Amino acid sequence: MTSPLEQKKIRITGPSVVTANRTWDGAVVYRTAKRGWSTELADSAVVSTSDDARALLAEATADDVGAVGPYIAPVELKDGGKVKPGNLREHIRAKGVTIDLQVPA
Amino acid sequence: MYAYDELDRTLINERVSEFRDQVKRRLSGELTEDEFKILRLQNGVYLQLHAYMFRVAIPYGTLSSKQLRRLAHVARRYDRGYGHFTTRQNIQFNWIKLAELPDALADLAEVGIHAMQTSGNNMRNVTSDQWAGVAPGEIEDPRIWSELIRQHTTLHPEFSFLPRKFKIAITAAEHDRAAIKIHDIGLRLHKNADGETGFEVLVGGGLGRTPFIAKTIKPFVPGRDILSYIEAILRVYNQYGRRDNIYKARIKILVHELGIEKFAKEVEEEWKAMGDVGLTLDHTAIEEVRSRFSYPAYEKLPHMPDELKQAAHDKLFERWRKNSVSAHKVQGYSIVTLSLKPVGGPPGDATAEQMDAVADLADKYSFGEIRVGHEQNLALPHVAKRDLAQLFKALDRLGLATPNVNLVTDIIACPGLDYCSLANARSIPIAQELTRRFANHDTADLIGRLHINISGCINACGHHHVGHIGILGVEKNGEEFYQITIGGRADENAQMGTLIGPAVPYAEVADVIEDIVEAYLALRDRPEELFVDTVKRLGVEPFRERVYATR
Numbered sequence: 202m203t204s205p206l207e208q209k210k211i212r213i214t215g216p217s218v219v220t221a222n223r224t225w226d227g228a229v230v231y232r233t234a235k236r237g238w239s240t241e242l243a244d245s246a247v248v249s250t251s252d253d254a255r256a257l258l259a260e261a262t263a264d265d266v267g268a269v270g271p272y273i274a275p276v277e278l279k280d281g282g283k284v285k286p287g288n289l290r291e292h293i294r295a296k297g298v299t300i301d302l303q304v305p306a
Numbered sequence: 307m308y309a310y311d312e313l314d315r316t317l318i319n320e321r322v323s324e325f326r327d328q329v330k331r332r333l334s335g336e337l338t339e340d341e342f343k344i345l346r347l348q349n350g351v352y353l354q355l356h357a358y359m360f361r362v363a364i365p366y367g368t369l370s371s372k373q374l375r376r377l378a379h380v381a382r383r384y385d386r387g388y389g390h391f392t393t394r395q396n397i398q399f400n401w402i403k404l405a406e407l408p409d410a411l412a413d414l415a416e417v418g419i420h421a422m423q424t425s426g427n428n429m430r431n432v433t434s435d436q437w438a439g440v441a442p443g444e445i446e447d448p449r450i451w452s453e454l455i456r457q458h459t460t461l462h463p464e465f466s467f468l469p470r471k472f473k474i475a476i477t478a479a480e481h482d483r484a485a486i487k488i489h490d491i492g493l494r495l496h497k498n499a500d501g502e503t504g505f506e507v508l509v510g511g512g513l514g515r516t517p518f519i520a521k522t523i524k525p526f527v528p529g530r531d532i533l534s535y536i537e538a539i540l541r542v543y544n545q546y547g548r549r550d551n552i553y554k555a556r557i558k559i560l561v562h563e564l565g566i567e568k569f570a571k572e573v574e575e576e577w578k579a580m581g582d583v584g585l586t587l588d589h590t591a592i593e594e595v596r597s598r599f600s601y602p603a604y605e606k607l608p609h610m611p612d613e614l615k616q617a618a619h620d621k622l623f624e625r626w627r628k629n630s631v632s633a634h635k636v637q638g639y640s641i642v643t644l645s646l647k648p649v650g651g652p653p654g655d656a657t658a659e660q661m662d663a664v665a666d667l668a669d670k671y672s673f674g675e676i677r678v679g680h681e682q683n684l685a686l687p688h689v690a691k692r693d694l695a696q697l698f699k700a701l702d703r704l705g706l707a708t709p710n711v712n713l714v715t716d717i718i719a720c721p722g723l724d725y726c727s728l729a730n731a732r733s734i735p736i737a738q739e740l741t742r743r744f745a746n747h748d749t750a751d752l753i754g755r756l757h758i759n760i761s762g763c764i765n766a767c768g769h770h771h772v773g774h775i776g777i778l779g780v781e782k783n784g785e786e787f788y789q790i791t792i793g794g795r796a797d798e799n800a801q802m803g804t805l806i807g808p809a810v811p812y813a814e815v816a817d818v819i820e821d822i823v824e825a826y827l828a829l830r831d832r833p834e835e836l837f838v839d840t841v842k843r844l845g846v847e848p849f850r851e852r853v854y855a856t857r
């Protein structure tokens with residue numbers, strides 16, 4: 202996955218959110234419609250046009266104290282409006298590593 | 307062990323309070339991320355996918371039991387109970403909170419551990435042979451020289467703001483365990499015809515997008531002149547860096563563009579023109595550093611103690627001993643490698659409990675000393691042979707006696723897409739699957755020495771170019787794919803592997819590796835012919851045929 206950190210021109214092709222890492226602890230957070238951050242993808246503001254995406258990103262970027270490195274990430278909208286990560290990278294950010302962390306003793 | 311002096315301790319403590327202040331200002335909004343980024347990188351703090359990552363230096367791979375316990379403490383208190391040993395004699399913590407980082411740094415500073423020179427465009431930690439000071443046949447302890455270079459370059463303004471990061475590795479043994487040919491500067495300690503100690507100097511190695519094997523620019527530089535010679539190299543590098551942006555890259559690019567002869571000539575001229583810049587190391591300076599390294603008071607022990615003869619009847623012990631125990635320069639002692647590559651486990655990870663237990667074992671059996679190698683394993687450097695059987699039992703209980711050192715399951719892997727924001731694809735689950743495929747240690751023994759290296763992107767943190775089998779994560783239409791190379795090696799005969807064909811999807815990687823290994827078993831002309839040697843003899847074609855005939 203081309204690193205989204207290198208997003209140049211903003212052009213989205215499907216439902217998207219703005220995500221970043223919370224400044225004090227690095228946790229994955231999503232920009233909410235209430236101009237805050239949430240660790241729950243379900244709380245995120247979902248945009249579907251490039252203009253809205255740009256606006257959301259600009260607004261989120263202004264909050265440099267709250268979170269670091271905001272960027273636009275794809276999501277999938279499931280039946281009933283449930284928001285799911287749009288690719289493997291975002292899946293890992295939302296759900297955690299795909300490996301069994303317990304070093305077998 | 308190495309004893310830091312007052313100056314170092316003061317420096318480390320100053321850095322902690324400085325960083326504490328910077329973090330405070332960042333969290334209050336006084337510093338923006340743009341302003342803060344360079345400061346955090348100077349203290350080993352990266353931002354990964356789901357957290358900050360904290361990289362701590364283990365200079366020349368030497369740790370005391372006290373230091374290892376403190377790393378365990380950091381893992382437990384500030385992180386999720388484990389740490390990841392890297393290919394550059396560092397340990398990384400994956401889930402550290404920025405707000406708690408100053409405390410973690412302060413706890414580490416108490417035992418002389420820091421995170422300087424682990425990131426950023428500076429002179430990185432000088433790495434060395436993890437068997438330094440104990441390897442048989444070593445010219446002398448390369449850490450003395452690593453330390454002299456470290457002292458000279460730490461925070462030296464000229465080395466703190468280089469065009470790019472800069473890495474030096476030193477070896478003093480016949481067999482290169484420090485991978486000096488893939489470093490910006492590689493130094494091989496040896497003696498000239500007059501019995502004088504000095505260095506063969508290699509320049510311009512490195513992996514990443516444009517991989518190069520370092521080449522020799524001077525076969526012998528006397529030890530006392532090594533700082534001034536490095537200075538001359540850096541000056542030539544910096545000159546070009548300033549003159550023309552295209553060279554504002556790694557030294558390997560510059561060496562490639564200029565050609566090794568011209569580069570060597572420029573360094574030589576610069577070195578001569580520099581004259582005496584006060585960098586000549588006199589005997590006292592060298593001895594002063596030498597005296598800071600202490601060696602255990604070894605006992606006079608028999609070469610083959612009764613305990614060892616008896617233990618040899620235990621098949622499991624014998625297999626482990628043959629695999630993980632190596633000759634020591636002192637009779638009656640051994641170097642013991644602790645595999646951090648359990649079947650199914652993430653390569654290089656150790657839990658806080660394991661770290662504490664290893665520290666205890668080091669106290670009991672290895673004069674309180676532990677080593678960290680670039681293969682992401684640990685070692686106990688001074689184990690009396692009579693204690694080997696006892697040590698084996700203890701390690702086995704901890705899951706640290708997997709008899710797979712240098713075998714197919716001793717995989718080097720970068721964090722990949724599970725942690726790293728730059729990744730194309732995952733590395734660790736591929737490694738885990740491969741260790742399950744080759745879980746039978748008899749099969750692994752039969753296959754023999756075979757290094758698999760995995761990187762999740764072209765930055766090559768997993769050294770895939772120089773793996774006997776290299777696996778590189780790439781992206782194709784949003785899916786994880788992997789390019790596979792064979793025939794690379796990282797030792798004194800370092801070379802890049804050759805691509806065997808089109809990239810394969812995630813689900814097929816382990817099958818392909820199995821095919822390659824089966825092809826090798828069928829093709830090798832005798833059991834002693836190593837995988838890399840078969841590839842060298844036959845080229846990649848027979849392997850390619852085997853892998854792609856049915857795909």
Ligand code: HEM
Binds near residue numbers: 392719728768769
């Ligand atoms: C998420 C954490 C990491 C990030 C963001 C990262 C990033 C990078 C980047 C960007 C480079 C290439 C720089 C250049 O060519 O100048 C690099 C090189 C390297 N990294 Fe990492 N890395 C990470 C973790 C690791 C780990 C865990 C290891 C060890 C297992 C490692 C070992 C190396 C090595 C040895 C190189 C040098 C390869 C060469 O010779 O070019 N890195 N890293």
Ligand code: SF4
Binds near residue numbers: 720727
């Ligand atoms: S090789 Fe790429 S994916 Fe792996 S740790 Fe380095 S930067 Fe990340």
